Amino acid sequence: RHGRAAGGASGARSFPPRATSVAEGGRRRPEIAEGARRACAVWVPVMAAAQAEAGDAHPVMAGAAGPAIGDLGAAGHAMGDLGAAGPAMDGPEGGAGAAVVAEEPPKPPALPGLRLVQQGAEAHVYRGLFLGRAAVAKLRVPKRYRHPALEERLSRRRMAQEARSLLRCRRAGIPAPVVYFVDYVTNSIYLEDIVDSVTVQDHIYSVQKCGNDTSGLHKLGEKMGELLAKMHDEDIIHGDLTTANLLLRPPTEKLDLVLIDFGLSFISGLPEDKGVDLYVLEKAFISTHPDTETMFKALLKSYAATSKKSGPVIKKLDEVRLRGRKRSMIG
Amino acid sequence: MERTHRLELFPDRSVTLLLFQHVKNAAALRKKAMEGSIDGALINPAMIVDPFQILVAANKAVHLQTIGKMKTRTLYAEIIFSLSPSNNISDAFKKFGISDSDTAVLIVLVVDGDKTVNLADIASQVEGQQVSLDELPQLTDTAKVKKMYKVTPQEEKIGTLLDSVVCRMSTKDVL
Numbered sequence: 001r002h003g004r005a006a007g008g009a010s011g012a013r014s015f016p017p018r019a020t021s022v023a024e025g026g027r028r029r030p031e032i033a034e035g036a037r038r039a040c041a042v043w044v045p046v047m048a049a050a051q052a053e054a055g056d057a058h059p060v061m062a063g064a065a066g067p068a069i070g071d072l073g074a075a076g077h078a079m080g081d082l083g084a085a086g087p088a089m090d091g092p093e094g095g096a097g098a099a100v101v102a103e104e105p106p107k108p109p110a111l112p113g114l115r116l117v118q119q120g121a122e123a124h125v126y127r128g129l130f131l132g133r134a135a136v137a138k139l140r141v142p143k144r145y146r147h148p149a150l151e152e153r154l155s156r157r158r159m160a161q162e163a164r165s166l167l168r169c170r171r172a173g174i175p176a177p178v179v180y181f182v183d184y185v186t187n188s189i190y191l192e193d194i195v196d197s198v199t200v201q202d203h204i205y206s207v208q209k210c211g212n213d214t215s216g217l218h219k220l221g222e223k224m225g226e227l228l229a230k231m232h233d234e235d236i237i238h239g240d241l242t243t244a245n246l247l248l249r250p251p252t253e254k255l256d257l258v259l260i261d262f263g264l265s266f267i268s269g270l271p272e273d274k275g276v277d278l279y280v281l282e283k284a285f286i287s288t289h290p291d292t293e294t295m296f297k298a299l300l301k302s303y304a305a306t307s308k309k310s311g312p313v314i315k316k317l318d319e320v321r322l323r324g325r326k327r328s329m330i331g
Numbered sequence: 332m333e334r335t336h337r338l339e340l341f342p343d344r345s346v347t348l349l350l351f352q353h354v355k356n357a358a359a360l361r362k363k364a365m366e367g368s369i370d371g372a373l374i375n376p377a378m379i380v381d382p383f384q385i386l387v388a389a390n391k392a393v394h395l396q397t398i399g400k401m402k403t404r405t406l407y408a409e410i411i412f413s414l415s416p417s418n419n420i421s422d423a424f425k426k427f428g429i430s431d432s433d434t435a436v437l438i439v440l441v442v443d444g445d446k447t448v449n450l451a452d453i454a455s456q457v458e459g460q461q462v463s464l465d466e467l468p469q470l471t472d473t474a475k476v477k478k479m480y481k482v483t484p485q486e487e488k489i490g491t492l493l494d495s496v497v498c499r500m501s502t503k504d505v506l
Contacts, residue, residue: 109339109340110339110340110342111339111340112339128339129339130339131336131338131339131383131386131387131390132336132383132386133383159505160505163501163502163505164502164505166498166502167498167499167502167505170486170489170490170494170495170498171483171485171486172483172485172486173483173484173485173486173488173489174489175489175490178490178494178497178498179497179498179501179502180387180497180501181340181387181390181391181394181501182501182502182505183340183394185398192494
């Protein structure tokens with residue numbers, strides 16, 4: 001992934017090797033619950049030993065395990081993290097039973113007026129009042145099939161990326177929810193709730209059902225293009241652009257857009273990443289909203305007009321279009 | 332007059348805010364706060380845009396106290412530190428704590444649910460007039476706040492000053 005300098009990590013810690021685990025070929029045992037607290041001591045040498053077997057002298061380097069081990073070593077407070085995560089994980093897992101690697105849903109926060117909005121694969125989204133304001137609480141769903149240390153790192157990284165992108169958007173004048181509170185223990189984030197908002201997805205559905213407001217959709221496409229251009233000019237890649245992740249503040253006619261769900265976002269200046277970002281949106285449009293080609297065209301036109309760096313991006317978009325599934329690579 | 336809010340995520344803790352104007356003994360109060368003899372956080376109201384800002388700081392401080400990861404030594408110091416956009420603790424105190432020449436003071440108390448807040452005790456130590464939290468906007472120095480939190484002009488178009496401030500406070504340690 002992002003090459004983490006594992007320089008200081010190798011040799012910083014040495015754990016007693018577990019021969020039995022290596023003999024299994026490093027296969028994970030289902031009783032992760034018991035192993036979780038001792039994860040540092042048990043699993044690291046498994047991977048280290050496996051890689052040593054593979055002839056790699058530095059156990060910290062290659063593979064997906066690399067960042068995890070590097071992080072564990074370099075961070076220095078990894079044990080503390082796992083310790084903090086331990087009780088949080090052991091609770092629900094104790095209930096689930098040791099043998100079953102079940103995905104326990106996170107406990108809902110005790111917010112007044114709490115309503116479950118969505119149960120996604122990544123997170124459970126709730127609405128409620130937080131410190132007297134309408135807020136959205138996103139609680140990450142822990143993935144039990146992942147190694148606990150990796151899960152912890154990934155969850156935290158995603159949350160940090162989301163918070164960072166939201167702040168970056170705000171600083172650049174790109175409408176996004178305000179971050180109220182980030183909880184690194186339960187990996188949950190509390191954001192501003194855009195009250196009475198409508199997703200662009202629902203808006204397009206209702207407009208198409210009524211069938212009389214096509215010029216409005218054209219204008220909406222233009223505004224979307226403008227907004228995305230601004231975002232990409234700040235080198236913010238959303239990562240999950242769909243019409244469900246764009247909200248319209250009330251009143252809908254004002255076309256006051258707000259971008260949400262930056263969980264998969266990252267910072268990049270590459271036209272490739274921006275092109276892919278737009279491609280994801282295009283695919284979302286094609287699959288969810290029939291007869292919106294003109295709207296998307298307007299979006300791209302306005303994107304090209306607003307963004308200073310749009311030339312290479314649109315070029316890349318054309319290239320990416322040719323790459324996709326069921327596409328002939330000839331010619 | 333004063334306002335109390337129960338922290339949703341920490342149901343056994345409540346935050347009470349008291350605002351005082353025409354304060355004459357700011358220097359003495361500051362000294363008491365430094366010694367730890369005042370059981371509350373003394374904050375400069377000029378840097379506060381809305382009580383929500385205090386609640387966000389208090390929530391974060393209580394959270395960090397609960398998991399044992401406070402950066403400062405007391406809960407009240409942590410509240411003041413959470414308000415600041417910088418990671419320098421003494422700077423936070425300088426800018427958000429009260430100074431000897433201040434004439435207005437915002438006091439923040441965090442109490443465990445059942446214990447009754449001894450407001451009279453606190454109020455008696457302040458040589459000033461307690462006023463309603465509704466007066467807070469008049470005491471805010473908007474220009475100073477904008478400068479302190481480095482609010483950009485584009486940002487002002489998409490939200491309130493409070494939005495910008497709260498966002499920075501809550502994402503301070505992620506960056």
